[in-house]
Amino acid sequence: MSLYITEKNRLESTQTLHRTLARTILDQYILMDKRHLLNLEKTSKLFNDLMILGPNFEFYLLNRDGDIIAHSIKGDLKSTRVSLKPIKEFISGDANFPLYGDNPLNDSSKAIFSAASINSYIESGYLYIVIGSQMQSDILQGLQPESFRQHLGLMIFVVTAFVASLYLILTQLVTRPLNKLAQTIQMNPIEEAINEGQEEKDFHGTPRPVMPHEWSPDSENEFHQLGFALETAYSKLASQYDQLAENEHMRKELLAHLSHDLRTPMASLLGYLETYLIHDEHLDREDKRSYISTALKNAQKANKLIEQLFELAHLDQKNIQMQFEQFPVAEIMQDVCAHFQVKAAEKNIDLQVRMNKPEDSRLHVYGDIEKIDRVFQNLIENAIRHTPRDGKITLYLRSLKEHAFICVKDSGIGISEKDLPYIFDSHFKAENSVRENTAHGGLGLAITKKLLHLHDSEIHVRSNLNIGTAFYFTLKKSKVTVERMPVDLSKIQV
DSSP states (O other), X not given: OXXXXXXXXXXXXXXXXXXXXXXXXXXXXXXXXXXXXXXXXXXXXXXXXXXXXXXXXXXXXXXXXXXXXXXXXXXXXXXXXXXXHHHHHHHHTOOOSSOEEEOTTOTTOEEEEEEEEEOOSSOOEEEEEEESOHHHHHHHHHHHHHHHHHHHHHHHHHHHHHHXXXXXXXXXXXXXXXXXXXXXXXXXXXXXXXXXXXXXXXXXXXXXXXXXXOSOTTOSOHHHHHHHHHHXXXXXXXXXXXXXXXXXXXXXXXXXXXXXXXXXXXXXXXXXXXXXXXXXXXXOHHHHHHHHHHHHHHHXXXXXXXXXXXXXXXXXXXXXXXXXXXXXXXXXXXXHXXXXXXXXXXXXXXXXXXXXXXXXXXXXXXXXXXXXXXXXXXXHHHHHHHSOTTOEXXXXXXXXXXXXXXXXXXXXXXXXXXXXXXXXXXXXXXXXXXXXXXXXXXXXXXXHHHHHHXXXXXXXXXXETTTEEXXXXXXXXXXXXXXXXXOOGGGSOO
């Protein structure tokens, strides 16, 4: 390619340089005799003289049909006729160089030329000059192999250096990032978790180590973007796998606890019913009533456990129907307290509602009234169960900027600090938990947390052993479409 371009440029510049050569010769030398006929003898002598001065040119005199009638060549020609088409194109001045014409000394090759027309009222023709004689072509042909070898050697060196440099660049920019990607893929956290039996570990223990981030998310390098996306995907998959494994672990624990809690009332229920059937004829009215009453209480316990289990399973679904409306929260608190007054009176517990300001009694919140009522029932029932006789349970209501702050505080046995993070887990039982002889399945706080989560609220707890416990949360005052600011409950006196 290099030789071709070089040769083409040389021919173009040479032909352009000698473009007016033929016309200059016609203007400077007289090739016609007195009769206005071509003087072939005089023309041949002129051609010989010009060849001595410039052996790089071949001169031909053509008639109007393109036949050679005189020339400067000593010897025979390969062709005695020249095509006039390129000559006429040259003379018209519209030709693009290099323009090639016939070479009378070599039928198989073309040559650049200069041409001019000879016109008289008697005879006409063309002066045709081949630029670069056959002798020069033979010399260049002999030199071409050596020149070609030099150019080829240079090109081989340049290409080899380019390929080597490209290989080093690709190694740095492609191979090394690909190796890092392969290492990232080999660090499959999910496969490691399965191989190590992660699902059997205590999920309240040491968390899984986080994969080191070796990729920059802000880089414009596609490998960094792909590597970071892969790391992020692995981290999410590992987190989801841990969550699934933890859910499975909790499900197994829940089933184990429920089967244990159901076994006791069911065994008692069956025992009393079998005793009733066996000794039916020997039991008086009071004994029969006592047996049936005890069997009924145990059936109620089992039914309560099953209802809580179904409620918890229902809350885990994503398509829960919510009936949001505005309602006075103080009235709900008063109604729930009135419902539990008899139960609280059995232990001489002071159960009451307190407002931060009198106008807080008219405070309206936005939520599902049925589910909020269920929240208060769970919290008050839990408080009564863990508060000893002559204790106190108080429901506090306070107005914040966009929310209502609610707290259920008791003077009960409290919760140990190590148990506080897990009391909202399904069927978690604290060391000092009190079940009493009630239909309690240990799911109340878990259900409460899920119910409040549906209201975009989180429940918090503070507790001291043998002093008491306080559960507190917030509810929106009204339907607010703007994004609400998070509420800092740590600054509120509980």
